[in-house]
Amino acid sequence: MLKHKDILGLYDLEREEIEEILSLAHRMKDRLRAGDKHGTELEGKSVTTLFYENSTRTRTSFEYAAKFLGAHTVSVSVATSSVRKGETLVDTGKTLDALRCDVIVIRHPVGGAPALLAKTVGAHVINAGDGMNEHPSQALLDMLTMEEKFGSIGGLKVAILGDILHSRVARSNLYGLKKLGASVSVYAPRTLLPPAFSELGATVCSSREEALDGADVVMGLRIQLERQKAGNFPSLGEYAKYYGLDEALLKYAKKGAIVTHPGPVNRGVELTSGVIDGPQSAIEEQVTSGLAVRMAMLTLLTEETL
Amino acid sequence: MIFYGADVVTKDGVKKLDIRVKRGKIAAIAPAEEGLAAGRGEQVVDCSLLTAFPGLIDMHVHLRDPGFENKETIETGTMSAVKGGFTQICCMPNTKPVIDNKVVATYIKARAREVGRCKVHPIGAITEGQKGENLSAIGGMKAAGVVALSEDGKTVRNTSLMANAMMYASDFGLKCLCHCEDESLVNGGVVHAGYYSTLTGLKGSIRAAEDIIIAREICLAESLGLPVHICHVSTYSGVQLIREAKARGVQVTAETCPHYFTLTDAAIRDFDPDSKVNPPLREERDRLSVIEGLKDGTIDCIVTDHAPHHADDKNVEYSYAAFGISGLETSFALSYTMLVKGGVLTLGELADKMSAAPARILGLEGGEIAVGMPADLTFADLGEAWTVDPAKFVSKGKNTPFKGRTVTGRVKMTVVDGKIKYREK
Structure with missing residues (x-):
C-alpha cells in the first residue's frame, strides 16, 4: 500500500514507498522472465495513458504493464497545440473520471501538470514525465x-x-x-x-x-x-x-x-x-526493468484497502 | 462634512485632527482637542478609532477594460481600488485596443467618471499597439489625459526607439515607466532561475534579464538628461543599479510591489499558478534588498501591478497560466504589516511610498493632507488583523498567492474628492 493517491515524483515518495515498489518490481521481473503475462492484479480496472508529448517506449511500457496485469487500457494522445486552444487539462481529467477511469498515466511538457490533474480527479495519477520536473x-x-x-x-x-x-x-x-x-x-x-x-x-x-x-x-x-x-x-x-x-x-x-x-x-x-x-x-535490460517497475506501480496504487 | 478625531498622517507626524472637506477640497484642519464645530446640517463622521492617510495612489494597475472585461472592468477595478484605500489609480495600456491613441484614453477617463469611484489616469503605450515599431500618438494622448507612457508587460526592444520615446515624451512632460525584461534572456522562463526552478523544473529566468534593461534605461536617462521610472523592481542587483544611479544624480525613480517584499520563489513549490508573476518572485536576498531599497529611498513608491485574471486563465498548467496577481485589496495591509509593523518604515514614510511619491513622480494633485488639497483620504484601522480571502474580493481577479495569509491593517473608508466612495459595512 502506498501512502499517496498518486505517484507524482520521487521527491514526494517516502523511502519505504520506493522500497516497496522496487521490491514488488523484482517479483514482477521474475514473472516476466518466466514469460508470465497473465496477471490479474488489475482485472476490472481501466488505465488511460494521456500523453501530451510524443513517446514510444514509456507509453508502450505502461500499456503493456497494464495489460499484463489484466487491465483495460485506452490511450489518448493530444497534440499540445490543439489542447491549448480546446479542452483544458482539468476538463479532460474530469471527463476521464466520469468515464470511470481508475488510473491516468500522464506525460506533459509542463512541470506540475500531473499535480494539477491529481488535484482535480478521483483517479490515481501516475506521472510519466512532466516538463523538466520528474519522471x-x-x-x-x-x-x-x-x-x-x-x-x-x-x-x-x-x-x-x-x-x-x-x-x-x-x-x-x-x-x-x-x-x-x-x-x-x-x-x-x-x-x-x-x-x-x-x-x-x-x-x-x-x-x-x-x-x-x-x-x-x-x-x-x-x-x-x-x-x-x-x-x-x-x-x-x-x-x-x-x-x-x-x-x-x-x-x-x-x-x-x-x-x-x-x-x-x-x-x-x-x-x-x-x-x-x-x-x-x-x-537493454533497463527496458524490461521498466515494464516490471510500471507493473509494480500500477499494482500498488490500485490495491484495495483491507 | 467633518471627519472627526482620526490619527492623521501628516508631513509633521501623526496627530489627532479634525478634517473639514468642502467642495471636494480639504477646507480646514484643526487639532481634535480644539475641534471643528459642525455647521448647520453639516455631516460629521466619527473617525476617532481610525488612522487617516492621504488618499492612496497606485500608479500601476491593469483595469483590463476595454477588451478583457471577463478579467476586470473599469467598474469592478475601481470598486476594488477604493476598497483597497486607493483614491487615484493609473491604468496600464495593455488593453484591447491598446491605449495608444486619444480615443481609448478618452473612453477610460469617461467611463471612470461614469462609474464614479476613484480617479483613473490612463497610461499610454510608448509604441503603437505595443509592437515596438512606431511611436504612439503621444501628443494626442497627453491632450486626452494620459499621465505617463509605458509599454508595460514588455520592454521596447529597440534601444534607439526607446531613446526617441524618452525625448519625444519629455516635450509633453511625460515620463516613460519601464517594464524591464530582456526577452532573449527570459526566453520563455516563467519563474526565477534558482533553487526552486531547479527543484520544480519550471523554466527559470536569471536576474540579468531584468537588470540589463534597468541598466539600459538608466544609461539612456543619464545620457539624455531625462527622467525615467523603473517598474516593479524585483532583484537585489536592480536595486543596487538604481541606488548607484541616484547617487550620481540620474533622474531615476522606481517602484516595487507588495509581493516582492513579502514573498520569495518558495511560493512556486507547489505549482500554484497564483504565484506566477512577471517579474518572477525571487530569493530571500532579493526580498531583503527590496525592503532595504524602500527604507533608504532607492525605491520611491509601492504599486500593486494589480493584474486581475479570470479563473480560467489560472486554473491550467503553470507554464500556460497567465502572469499576475490581483493586488488592490491586499496592498495596504501587506505594506503596513511588512513595512510598518516590520519596523522598516514609519507611518509617514508609508504614506509617502503609497501616496505622495507617486503624485510627485507623475505630477498628480494629491499625496498630502493639507488645506486646499483635494479631499482624498484613506481611513484604516491599524489594529485589525484579518485573513485574505479572495472570494471576498470585489475585483473580478481572485488570483492571489496571499490567500489564507493573516495581515494587519484594514481600510475602513475611502474618500475621493470629498465624497465617501467606500465604507466597510
Whole structure:
C-alpha cells in the first residue's frame, strides 16, 4: 500500500514507498522472465495513458504493464497545440473520471501538470514525465537495474552526465537515489546545468573524469538537437567530444560499473556505440526493468484497502 | 462634512485632527482637542478609532477594460481600488485596443467618471499597439489625459526607439515607466532561475534579464538628461543599479510591489499558478534588498501591478497560466504589516511610498493632507488583523498567492474628492 493517491515524483515518495515498489518490481521481473503475462492484479480496472508529448517506449511500457496485469487500457494522445486552444487539462481529467477511469498515466511538457490533474480527479495519477520536473518510473527502473546488479543501492556512487538542466530523469534519480543512500555526481556543460543542483544534494563536478571517478553506475542523458540551436553548445560533434562518454573515459569508473541511459540514445553523441553495445551496458535490460517497475506501480496504487 | 478625531498622517507626524472637506477640497484642519464645530446640517463622521492617510495612489494597475472585461472592468477595478484605500489609480495600456491613441484614453477617463469611484489616469503605450515599431500618438494622448507612457508587460526592444520615446515624451512632460525584461534572456522562463526552478523544473529566468534593461534605461536617462521610472523592481542587483544611479544624480525613480517584499520563489513549490508573476518572485536576498531599497529611498513608491485574471486563465498548467496577481485589496495591509509593523518604515514614510511619491513622480494633485488639497483620504484601522480571502474580493481577479495569509491593517473608508466612495459595512 502506498501512502499517496498518486505517484507524482520521487521527491514526494517516502523511502519505504520506493522500497516497496522496487521490491514488488523484482517479483514482477521474475514473472516476466518466466514469460508470465497473465496477471490479474488489475482485472476490472481501466488505465488511460494521456500523453501530451510524443513517446514510444514509456507509453508502450505502461500499456503493456497494464495489460499484463489484466487491465483495460485506452490511450489518448493530444497534440499540445490543439489542447491549448480546446479542452483544458482539468476538463479532460474530469471527463476521464466520469468515464470511470481508475488510473491516468500522464506525460506533459509542463512541470506540475500531473499535480494539477491529481488535484482535480478521483483517479490515481501516475506521472510519466512532466516538463523538466520528474519522471519517477524511469528513475525507479534505473534503481531496479542497479539493485539487480549490486544487490542494494545504499553506498553506490552514480555519475550522471549530460543535459541535467532539461532532465526530469536526472531529478527523479537524484531524489530517489539520495533517499536510498547512494551518492550522485553530475557533470554537464555549464549551459545545461541548473543553478542549484548541488543544493538538491548532488555533487557537481568540474570534469567527466571527476564525476566518473569510482562510479558504480554511469548514466548518460539524451541530448536534444534543439539545444544546439538554442546556443547551449556549438555542435553535436563538440558535445560528443567534450561531454560524451566513450570506452576510454569509462575506465575512470569502477571495473564492474554499469552504463544506463533513458533512451532513445543518440549514438556517437552522448554515448559511443562501443559503450552502448559494450559489456557494461545495461541499456537493454533497463527496458524490461521498466515494464516490471510500471507493473509494480500500477499494482500498488490500485490495491484495495483491507 | 467633518471627519472627526482620526490619527492623521501628516508631513509633521501623526496627530489627532479634525478634517473639514468642502467642495471636494480639504477646507480646514484643526487639532481634535480644539475641534471643528459642525455647521448647520453639516455631516460629521466619527473617525476617532481610525488612522487617516492621504488618499492612496497606485500608479500601476491593469483595469483590463476595454477588451478583457471577463478579467476586470473599469467598474469592478475601481470598486476594488477604493476598497483597497486607493483614491487615484493609473491604468496600464495593455488593453484591447491598446491605449495608444486619444480615443481609448478618452473612453477610460469617461467611463471612470461614469462609474464614479476613484480617479483613473490612463497610461499610454510608448509604441503603437505595443509592437515596438512606431511611436504612439503621444501628443494626442497627453491632450486626452494620459499621465505617463509605458509599454508595460514588455520592454521596447529597440534601444534607439526607446531613446526617441524618452525625448519625444519629455516635450509633453511625460515620463516613460519601464517594464524591464530582456526577452532573449527570459526566453520563455516563467519563474526565477534558482533553487526552486531547479527543484520544480519550471523554466527559470536569471536576474540579468531584468537588470540589463534597468541598466539600459538608466544609461539612456543619464545620457539624455531625462527622467525615467523603473517598474516593479524585483532583484537585489536592480536595486543596487538604481541606488548607484541616484547617487550620481540620474533622474531615476522606481517602484516595487507588495509581493516582492513579502514573498520569495518558495511560493512556486507547489505549482500554484497564483504565484506566477512577471517579474518572477525571487530569493530571500532579493526580498531583503527590496525592503532595504524602500527604507533608504532607492525605491520611491509601492504599486500593486494589480493584474486581475479570470479563473480560467489560472486554473491550467503553470507554464500556460497567465502572469499576475490581483493586488488592490491586499496592498495596504501587506505594506503596513511588512513595512510598518516590520519596523522598516514609519507611518509617514508609508504614506509617502503609497501616496505622495507617486503624485510627485507623475505630477498628480494629491499625496498630502493639507488645506486646499483635494479631499482624498484613506481611513484604516491599524489594529485589525484579518485573513485574505479572495472570494471576498470585489475585483473580478481572485488570483492571489496571499490567500489564507493573516495581515494587519484594514481600510475602513475611502474618500475621493470629498465624497465617501467606500465604507466597510
